[in-house]
Amino acid sequence: MRRRHYHHDYFTTVVLLLAGISTLVIFGRQEMAMAEEPPSRVIELPGPASEGSVPLERTLAQRRSVRSYRQVPMTLEEVGQLLWAAQGISSDRGYRTAPSAGATYPLEMYISVGDVDDLAPGIYRYRPREHDLVALIDGDRRDALTRASLGQGAIQKAPAVFIVTAIYARTTGRYGDRGIRYVHMEAGHAAQNLCLQAVARGLGAVVIGAFHDREIRAVLGLGKEETPLYVIPVGK
Ligand SMILES: Cc1cc2nc3c(=O)[nH]c(=O)nc-3n(C[C@H](O)[C@H](O)[C@H](O)COP(=O)(O)O)c2cc1C
Numbered sequence: 001m002r003r004r005h006y007h008h009d010y011f012t013t014v015v016l017l018l019a020g021i022s023t024l025v026i027f028g029r030q031e032m033a034m035a036e037e038p039p040s041r042v043i044e045l046p047g048p049a050s051e052g053s054v055p056l057e058r059t060l061a062q063r064r065s066v067r068s069y070r071q072v073p074m075t076l077e078e079v080g081q082l083l084w085a086a087q088g089i090s091s092d093r094g095y096r097t098a099p100s101a102g103a104t105y106p107l108e109m110y111i112s113v114g115d116v117d118d119l120a121p122g123i124y125r126y127r128p129r130e131h132d133l134v135a136l137i138d139g140d141r142r143d144a145l146t147r148a149s150l151g152q153g154a155i156q157k158a159p160a161v162f163i164v165t166a167i168y169a170r171t172t173g174r175y176g177d178r179g180i181r182y183v184h185m186e187a188g189h190a191a192q193n194l195c196l197q198a199v200a201r202g203l204g205a206v207v208i209g210a211f212h213d214r215e216i217r218a219v220l221g222l223g224k225e226e227t228p229l230y231v232i233p234v235g236k
Contacts, residue, residue, distance in 0.1 A: 043119065043133040045080030048088055054200040063195055066204025067154035069235025073115045074159045078201055082162065082234065083109055083126045085197035086190040096128060098189035101182035106170040107190055107229075110220055114142045115159035123220055141219050148215030149231055154206055158233030162205075163220065164190055165228045187229040198234055205234040 087109050090097050096105065109126040111133070113119050121140035124133040145163075146156040155161055164187050171186075172179035191207050198205040208231040216228040 037134050041135045042130075043076075043124070043135065045083070045131050045133060046077045048081055048084035048131065050090075052200050056196070059196040059199040062199050064204075065206040066235075067152075067206050067233075069154075069158055069204065069233075071115075071157075072159070072236050073117050074203070074235065076116060076118045078203065079111060079113075079116055079119065079160055080131065081201060082194050082197050082203075083111070084131065086162070086164070086194040087126065087128050088131065089128050094129070098186060098193055100186055101171055101179065102174050104171045104174055104179075104182075106166045106168060106179075106183045107186055108165045108167065108226065109190070110136075110163040110165065112141050112145055112161040112163065112219075113159075114140050114161070137221060144219045145216070145231065148219055149208055149211035152208060152210070154233045155208070155231060158235045160234050162194060162230075162232040162234060163216070163228055164230040164232070165220070165222060165226050167226050169225060184229070191230050191232060194232060194234075203234055203236060205232050207232050 085097055087105075087107055088097050089095070095103065098107075100106070109128075111124050111126065113121050113124065115121075119133075120135075120138065122135055123137040123141055124135055126133060142156050142158070142161060145161055146152060149155055166183045166187060168180060168183055171183050175182060195205050195207065209229075211228065211231055213228055216222075216231065217224075217226070220228070222228070
């Protein structure tokens with residue numbers, strides 16, 4: 001009996017050790033993959049402006065949903081400014097332009113580029129800390145986004161389409177089910193920041209909530225843990 005018990009313990013120890021090592025390797029790789037993008041896939045954004053000439057009151061008074069745009073390209077500076085307004089870093093301690101429950105930061109920002117100076121058509125993910133873009137998928141994906149959004153023409157015609165997604169677990173991990181409402185509140189904060197910044201830059205935007213999650217996920221190449229919340233076409 002005693003001997004068998006000894007064998008069992010030895011076996012368990014080896015299995016646990018192997019499991020531990022493989023977990024370390026897998027997580028180590030993931031960390032590396034997240035931290036170090038190949039340089040060719042990273043596009044630096046111009047530093048965001050923290051002052052502007054349009055009063056906040058005017059942006060509030062003028063904000064309206066805009067669903068058609070002039071066919072002129074947006075600039076990389078405008079794209080960077082809008083992403084910063086939505087989720088950019090605004091403090092040395094890593095806090096952002098939009099509030100976040102417990103600073104859990106469940107939101108991710110993507111952009112589907114159609115016609116932006118110095119930015120090839122494709123899908124990009126915004127990295128707030130680096131204030132840059134990581135290229136994820138090459139090619140204009142606005143048609144696919146439009147189909148996924150019940151054929152809404154604003155998406156097709158916009159030079160750039162911003163997408164707000166959420167990883168709920170970041171917030172529900174701390175707040176349980178109540179975290180779900182917090183995440184939705186945060187998406188509203190981020191989207192409104194983006195819309196007001198658009199007005200201040202002479203741009204128009206509309207927040208779109210009517211789309212098929214599964215199809216948007218497929219277009220952006222998102223995992224199951226990440227949920228698209230808002231699609232926001234922007235243009236002049
Ligand atoms: C949660 C939410 C979802 C929305 N979804 C859509 C949408 O799918 N398509 C669209 O054209 N507008 C959408 N809108 C924009 C509203 O239609 C618009 O805000 C409303 O008509 C008021 O007009 P205004 O934004 O110009 O003040 C949405 C707005 C919100 C807040």
